[in-house]
Amino acid sequence: MFFNRSYLKSILPALAATTTLVALPVASLAVKTTTIKSIDGAHSKSAHTKKAIKSKTPHTSDPAVHRDKEDSFSAKERGFPLDPHASMPHTIMVPGAVLYQQAWALVKDSYFDLKFGGQDWSSWQHRFDNKLASPQEAHKAIREMFEGLKPYQPRLIEKAEVEKLQKTVTEPRIQSRTNLANGVSYLKIDTYESGSIFNEFKVTLDKLGKAEALILDLRGCRGGSMGSTLNIADSLLDSGIIVSTVYADGYKKSIRATGGTISKLPMVVLIDSGTQNEAELLASSLHENRxxxxxxxxxxxxxxxxxxxxxxxxxxxxxxPIARWLTASDGSIEESGVIPDTEIIPTPSDLQSGKGLWWKNGGTIEDLRKTKDMQLKAAIDYLHKQR
Structure with a gap:
């Protein structure tokens, strides 16, 4: 079984704990009620994401019911920075049957779907009794057990794979260009697998100087750290819900912007099919909050x-999986994704003539003013017309 590298890297710091996941707060995101004004007059919150999740169970008013689950968000969702020197959990030779029972019990106590995909979860508890002598046999049985829980499937990650990824750290990459065109500055986030991306984002934004408008390019960005997503969104929003989480019983918890805005520039966000995971949530949050x-x-x-x-x-x-992320308007981005206000999809002819992604044609950030990138040019034109 294969896993997304950014997902695997992001959980590594959690493995330094010898028993349970280290739990830290995302950020002290509070409530502010300032009205946000749209830069183009009107946006539809519901038209740009899949329909909101409808739960048959009313939202419980008792947050204590979910406190333990919320405190055990994984390193990815908490946005922990990757520490390549983090120690692995202390391990001993454990019989395969014990490993299997550990995995079964963890899913029983924490899994998002209370109906376990329509199956009787207790039927799996003793299915492999006296058949799992080694860890390898246990891992095979655990994966078979997890297979029936799609689409909200738990994942088993081998120790060797985690150790391998500890040796490789992908640093965040941000590219920017001040005054790309008549006061419009440009900032592109390539990846934010590392928790340090927010600091780099703030520094880069500050270097853009006296920009009159901003293009945030999330095309090709596969996300990485949910904590960084929350921090970046919070730095660009005056108020409003950034994202929410919803549990199987309908309990919902919303994370709101604090009002600690560091930029109020008119802004366009560029997205495409390469925009995935947390980058999609960032784009939808900025859009749905107008x-x-x-x-x-x-x-x-x-x-x-x-x-x-x-x-x-x-x-x-x-x-x-213990919950699902929802957009600011309680929508889901699954399958349908986030839909742009202005859809521009280059044709094969456009791509041949160099009108696709500027970096796909050997372009550099220094030559960006000469770009034929039709999506980027449309963003520049849009911002000029808003003045």
Whole structure:
């Protein structure tokens, strides 16, 4: 079984705990009631994401019911910075049957779907009794057990894969260009697998100087750290809900902007099918709060889950969905993705003539003023017309 590298890297710091996941708050995101004005007059909150999740169970008013789950968000959702020197969980030789029972119990206690995909979860508890002598046999049985829980499938991650990824750290990449065109500045986030991306974002934004408008390019960005997503959105919003989480019983918790805005520039966010995961949530949050106009192509529509990550006795890791992320307007980006206000999809002829993504044609950030990138040019034209 293969896993997205950014997902695997993001959970590594949680593995330093020997028993349970380290739990830290995302950020002290509070409530502010300032009205946000649209830069283009009107946006439809519901038209740009899939329909909101409708739960048959009313939202419970008792947050204590979910406090333990919320405190065990995985490193990815908490946005922990990747520490390549973090120690692995202490491991010993554990019988395969014990590993299997650990995994079964963790899913039983934490899994998002209370109906377990329509199956009797207790039927799996003793299905492999006296058949799992080794960890390898246990891992095979655990994966078979998890297979029936699609689409909200738990994941088993081998210790060797985690150790391998500890040796490789992908640093965040931000490219920017001051005064790209008549006061419009440009900032592109390539990736934010590392928790340090927010600091780099703030520094880069400050260097843009006296810009009159901003283009935030999330095309090709596959996300990485949910904590960074929350911080970046919070720095660009005066108020409003950034994202929410919803549990299987309907309990919903919303994370709101604090009003600590560092930029109020008119803004366009560029998106395309390469915009995935947390980058999709960032784009939708800025749009649904009427902070930015979206230009480009529909995003990927990746399943967005809140997970708790727990180590087993042999150093392998079980990642369990415990909730779903919702957009600011309680929408879901699954499958349909985030839809731009202005959809511009280059034709094969456009691509041949160099009108696609500027970096795909050997372009550099220094030559960006000469670009033929039709989505980027549309963003520049839009911002000029808003003045």
């Amino acid at each position: 902070r930015a106009t979206l230009i480009g192509a529909p995003t990927k529509g990746v399943l967005t889950l809140v997970r708790t990550t727990q180590p087993l006795g042999d150093g392998s890791v079980v990642s369990i």
